[in-house]
Structure formats: structure tokens, C-alpha cells
Amino acid sequence: MEKLSNMKKGGVEVVLEGPSHMLIEQAFHFTYKVSNNQAEYEAFITGVILDRDMGIRIITCKSDS
Numbered sequence: 001m002e003k004l005s006n007m008k009k010g011g012v013e014v015v016l017e018g019p020s021h022m023l024i025e026q027a028f029h030f031t032y033k034v035s036n037n038q039a040e041y042e043a044f045i046t047g048v049i050l051d052r053d054m055g056i057r058i059i060t061c062k063s064d065s
Contacts, residue, residue: 010034
């Protein structure tokens with residue numbers, strides 16, 4: 001997960017890696033101001049929602065914090 005936030009806007013990049021090392025990357029930009037911590041929480045929640053929507057039942061979450 002990469003935090004893309006600054007003082008004016010915020011966003012995150014979520015990277016999902018499958019068992020065969022297939023990567024799915026998705027960037028999200030927020031319409032509201034977020035701190036780095038908030039952006040990290042949003043990235044985690046977004047990743048879990050993406051996993052659920054794809055039918056994934058077992059996940060491992062990693063962060064750079």
C-alpha cells in the first residue's frame with residue numbers, strides 16, 4: 001500500500017498479489033483531506049473490500065508502517 005496523501009487531497013494505491021504472484025493495482029483518490037494515518041486505514045479497508053468483492057476468503061495484509 002502506498003499513501004498518496006498531502007495537505008490538499010488524499011489517496012491510496014492498493015496492490016493485491018495472488019498466489020501465482022499476479023498483481024492487481026488500484027489507485028483511489030479521496031475528495032476530502034486525510035492524514036497519512038487515515039490514508040493507511042482507508043487503504044486497508046479498501047483492500048479488504050476489494051478482496052471480498054473478488055470472492056477471496058483468506059488474506060494476508062502487509063503495510064510499510
